[in-house]
Amino acid sequence: MLSQRLKISYPIFLVIGGLGISFIPGMPRLNVDPNLVFLIFLPPLLFEAAWHSSWHQLWKWRRSVLSLGFGLVLVTSLAIAYFSVKIIPDFTLALGFLLGGIISPPDAVAATSVLKGMDVPKRGLTILEGESLVNDAASLTVFRFAIAAILTGNFVFQKAAVDFLELAVMGVFVGLLIAHLLYWVLRYWVRASSITTPITLIAPYLMYIVAEHFHWSGVLAVVSGGLFLSFRSSDFLNYHTRLQTQEVWTTVGFLLNGFVFILIGLELPVIVEGLEDYSMQDAIKYALIISALVIVIRIILVYMSAFIPRWLSPAIRASEKSPGAKLPFIIGWAGMRGVVSLASALAIPLTLDDQMTAFPHRNLILFITFVVILITLVFQGLTLPFFIKWLKVEEVDEYIPEEEQIEAIRVELGKTAIQYLNANYAVEMQQYETIGRIKEQIERSVNASESSFQEEDKKQALNSVRGLNRKILHGTRFPAP
Structure with missing residues (x-):
């Protein structure tokens, strides 16, 4: 209610609210099973984002979406990995890559909720939404390989590259295969009945679980399957089931996002209590430095992605209008972290493979992740509307409101x-x-x-x-x- 009255993004209030609730005397400490975080929250949130994305717009701006979705995650992960090793004692490169993979993907829900109702060019909104679909898959892939390197002590780049291609291609294949089967069922058996919406609720979990069972990318399976079903939804939805499905998914997405953003605040006391090897002052210092680095890297890379291809390719200059200097800054400043970063951090195992040794620096990584989310969400989220009004970004493409x-x-x-x-x-x-x-x-x-x-x-x-x-x-x- 406050977010609607004050016109401030609701995730900001949810995080602050969760943090305030955690300081109420007598409140029990909330510990979430890391193994359930990905399974419960990620499939429906990813499916909802894919369902509401426009395939035509994503394809139109595919160059920017892919360069930010993959390139930004990889460069941010590399920069955070090497920089964190320099400033944090006893921090290994594998732990640095793990931290980089966790905090590299921006959260589309936070960004779009901030930008809702504001005059932002359609190109910017499409790139932000499309980037979130791709960067989740890229960041979780970095996360998976970093965890494997820490648990086993081995990391071979050539094997990692081959494994990445396998899990990415097969993840997309599983998602599209299940989506085609569900499309056939929805179009020829169900035919826009009352069980259409429940089937769409089951779909993301089915895609994710099947892909993960074969150790392929469940994230890419959900994203690819969600995009296909959304693109072909006019074949199996009538006006009634379309409205019903949209309302149900809007409610489910809001509740899941709301719970996770509150969870971010509730988890802080548990994380702080686990900082045994570091003082609070040192942990805050590391977190603030890394937060600043994350913000600066994103702004620089967004400008590079916007202008370097235009300088190198006459074809791109002829097919795309220049975004100008203002729009890339807005896209860069809208890189708020949120649900995926928290889910990844909470999914770090509690122990190593021997089930006896505690996972090294787990609580420090959780604390840094929390501070990065808090700073990017609250600071950037509150200042983003000011920059949009001050810069007066205008629509650069031919677009009818x-x-x-x-x-x-x-x-x-x-x-x-x-x-x-x-x-x-x-x-x-x-x-x-x-x-x-x-x-x-x-x-x-x-x-x-x-x-x-x-x-x-x-x-x-x-x-x-x-x-x-x-x-x-x-x-x-x-x-x-």
């Missing part, structure tokens, strides 16, 4: 309805006044919309009409039945 698209669709639907009435109910409209009034109402609506399109300031005219309708609705008191 969503409000105008909806209004244009309504006009076309109205015209089609009038043609249908004229062709099939011409006699009835003359005989029955009620049917004639239906046509008159549709015609008035179409004429009003077309008039608003012809005015100089279309957006202002549309907003004025909607504002007037809202005032009429709120000012009307209906009698009790």
Whole structure:
């Protein structure tokens, strides 16, 4: 409620709220089983993000999405790995890669909730959303190999590269295979019935568990399967099941994200109590330095991704308009960490393979992850709207605002309805006044919309009409039945 009234991203309040709850006297310490974190939270959150992503927009900006999704994660992981070894005593390179893999992926939920309702170019929103789908897979792959190197003590780059290709390709294959089977069931057996939505809720867990059973990428399986089902959803959803599925997934996604962001705050006392080998002052110093490094690296790499390909390729310069200097900064500053980073950190094993030796520096990694999430989420999240208003970033591509698209669709639907009435109910409209009034109402609506399109300031005219309708609705008191 506070986030809606103050127009501040709700994950910020949830993290601070969880932190405040943890300091209430008598509150029990919350310990989450690391083995359940990925299984419970990641599949539905990834599937929801893929479901609401536009395949056409992702494909259009695939170069930027892939360069940030993979390149940014790898460069950030490398930089954090070598830098953390320099500043943290007894910190190995494998632990550095583990920390880098955990804190490298930005959280799309946090960024989009901050940017909601603000004038941000469509290109920026698409890149942020698409990047989150890819960078989750890349970061969790780095996480997996770093864990394996720490537990076994061996890391061979050539073997890691081959294993990465195998788990990535086979993960996508499993996701698409299961998605095709579910598509066939949903289209030809279920046919937009009441069990359509439950099947979509089961789908991400099915994709994830099957892929992970064969030690392939469950993340890529969920993302690829979710994108396919979303792209073909018009074949098995009607208007009723589409609305139902959208509302259910919106609620499920909000609850899961809400719980995880609160969990971030609740976990802090447990993490702090585990900092046995480090003083609080040293731990905060390491965390602040690494947080600053993460922010700076992202901004630099976003600018490099935006302009270096344009300088090297005339084809890119011809096909894409320059993003300018403002939009890359907004994309870079929107790199807030969140759910995936926390889930990865909590999934670090408690012990090594011998089940006796504690995992080295686990609580320090958790503490640094928490501080990075807190700083990027709260500091960057609160200042991002200020930068957007101050920089006044304008749309750089040819894009019709969503409000105008909806209004244009309504006009076309109205015209089609009038043609249908004229062709099939011409006699009835003359005989029955009620049917004639239906046509008159549709015609008035179409004429009003077309008039608003012809005015100089279309957006202002549309907003004025909607504002007037809202005032009429709120000012009307209906009698009790």
